């Protein structure tokens with residue numbers, strides 16, 4: 001999708017016009033909207049949605065009090081500065097605090113509409129340089145579309161209570177073919193506890209430092225990573241009374257790496273003279289470094305944007321994570337002993353095997369000791385290792401590539417503050433397998449990939465476990481793509497996509513025990529006729545099943561769409577019906 005510069009847009013067009021490029025599966029493509037039936041601009045606009053559980057205000061809270069943060073139109077914005085607006089904390093926030101209340105929930109809502117024809121575009125929302133939302137637009141129709149996405153932004157309470165600047169970047173190109181201008185409103189909804197609840201909720205960070213590019217600039221505030229040697233970084237000094245630190249990483253991939261998990265090895269590309277096909281194989285890893293240490297990694301969920309593979313698969317149910325891209329937390333508390341010397345330290349990002357381009361930035365969440373000016377600490381143990389292997393066999397355009405990779409990172413360190421001498425361990429363990437098979441002279445491609453990610457953090461003061469969190473995520477992906485009936489720059493494409501996020505979380509410690517299990521899976525298929533890079537006819541359907549079971553409630557949804565129409569839609573929030581029961585204190589196996 002739309003990191004798309006004018007020049008890469010042109011390259012894409014040229015690639016599609018080359019007969020050879022279409023013989024090898026024309027993969028990695030985005031397509032702008034198609035009209036399934038003759039255009040009737042007076043039909044009501046289509047409402048797109050990403051399936052997610054509703055964000056529930058905590059029991060006993062009051063609200064919301066809502067404030068419009070920014071209202072903007074995004075026409076020809078490519079290469080221009082972000083839209084900005086001064087941010088002042090809503091008056092109700094100060095009033096609630098003055099009355100002894102506290103923030104219970106903050107929700108950021110992006111609602112937008114568009115009419116005409118347009119590609120899917122990436123967008124970012126920042127407050128004072130810290131990213132609050134990474135999202136992709138829906139693709140418009142002549143009769144118009146609308147959608148909204150909400151993200152729980154309570155963890156940014158420290159930023160929300162200070163004046164700052166909102167910035168929204170949505171790089172769009174409008175011309176005589178791609179006519180869609182996106183109009184959007186950004187609203188903040190706040191809910192409050194009038195008295196401190198019991199037990200008190202886990203405190204949010206006292207300070208959030210952005211690891212992003214500063215305004216003014218003619219782009220998003222993310223770093224753009226263009227190849228595997230590219231390291232983007234920022235130097236930061238950390239307050240000397242920090243006792244906990246968590247890096248929250250935002251990641252999206254575009255242009256040559258939009259479909260990185262389908263990229264063949266370079267030797268296949270070279271042997272077949274396929275210079276227009278992106279390569280570097282199918283494995284990518286975002287590496288996060290603080291000074292010389294790899295503190296963690298992100299093995300990203302394979303978000304498919306709304307114009308990806310076959311745009312008709314995602315109408316109006318959009319693909320998992322496309323409106324609200326997942327973020328990834330890396331606890332760097334064990335390293336605090338090395339960071340609290342008052343000096344600047346280097347926070348850097350790189351992407352293994354990267355092709356142009358990846359948008360990455362991060363928010364550093366810091367918890368400060370209000371009872372001391374200086375905390376001390378030390379890193380006790382640290383270990384990081386990774387391996388990757390490709391089994392590659394091909395003959396001409398047919399071939400089979402099996403890539404496996406694994407990585408672990410673990411660090412233990414202590415920090416002494418008014419909370420005592422606390423020992424924290426953070427670990428990540430990843431495994432990855434990707435099979436990429438080309439057949440029928442490269443006109444069919446099947447990719448089957450699984451990413452398995454385990455991470456956890458535990459903190460103890462020697463006498464008791466203060467905090468324990470475990471997350472186990474599995475991201476399955478299956479993609480079939482078959483090209484046929486080529487005539488000139490026209491061809492037919494049949495696609496099947498299955499992808500999901502399966503996640504188990506458990507946490508324990510001073511705040512009590514919580515557990516959740518999410519199974520979120522989509523199964524989509526479609527066919528289309530493509531001319532140039534326009535879809536001229538086609539059909540698509542998508543079936544999504546979302547099951548969430550947690551100590552904080554349950555949610556279930558089973559929904560199916562075909563050709564822009566929702567065929568059925570069942571949902572519920574019972575913990576007993578349509579989803580399995582929660583099992584007492586059973587921890588997820590990891």
Ligand SMILES: *[C@@H]1O[C@H](CO)[C@@H](O)[C@H](O)[C@H]1NC(C)=O
Nearest residue numbers: 038039040041042043044143
């Ligand atoms: C277009 O849609 C409107 C509203 O649904 C309907 O009244 C009108 O008859 C339609 N026009 C055509 C040409 O189908």
Ligand SMILES: *[C@@H]1O[C@H](CO)[C@@H](O)[C@H](O)[C@H]1NC(C)=O
Nearest residue numbers: 071111112113146183184185
């Ligand atoms: C934005 O808000 C204005 C004022 O309430 C409203 O007229 C407009 O339709 C909204 N636009 C979107 C895209 O929600």
Ligand SMILES: *[C@@H]1O[C@H](CO)[C@@H](O)[C@H](O)[C@H]1NC(C)=O
Nearest residue numbers: 020270271272273274396397
């Ligand atoms: C690739 O190009 C080279 C040089 O132009 C040519 O010798 C070779 O036969 C080509 N290979 C294929 C598979 O087309």
Ligand SMILES: *[C@@H]1O[C@H](CO)[C@@H](O)[C@H](O)[C@H]1NC(C)=O
Nearest residue numbers: 433435447448449450477478
């Ligand atoms: C994908 O691979 C997994 C594990 O290797 C396997 O269990 C699954 O059946 C495969 N799926 C398809 C559709 O081939």
Ligand SMILES: *[C@@H]1O[C@H](CO)[C@@H](O)[C@H](O)[C@H]1NC(C)=O
Nearest residue numbers: 036037537538539540562563
């Ligand atoms: C979707 O639309 C296409 C073209 O208009 C049509 O051929 C196909 O039958 C439709 N599919 C469904 C499931 O309605």
Ligand SMILES: *[C@@H]1O[C@H](CO)[C@@H](O)[C@H](O)[C@H]1NC(C)=O
Nearest residue numbers: 517549580581582583584586
């Ligand atoms: C709950 O426990 C029962 C019996 O111990 C087991 O069969 C079931 O799979 C468990 N369910 C979950 C969601 O863990």
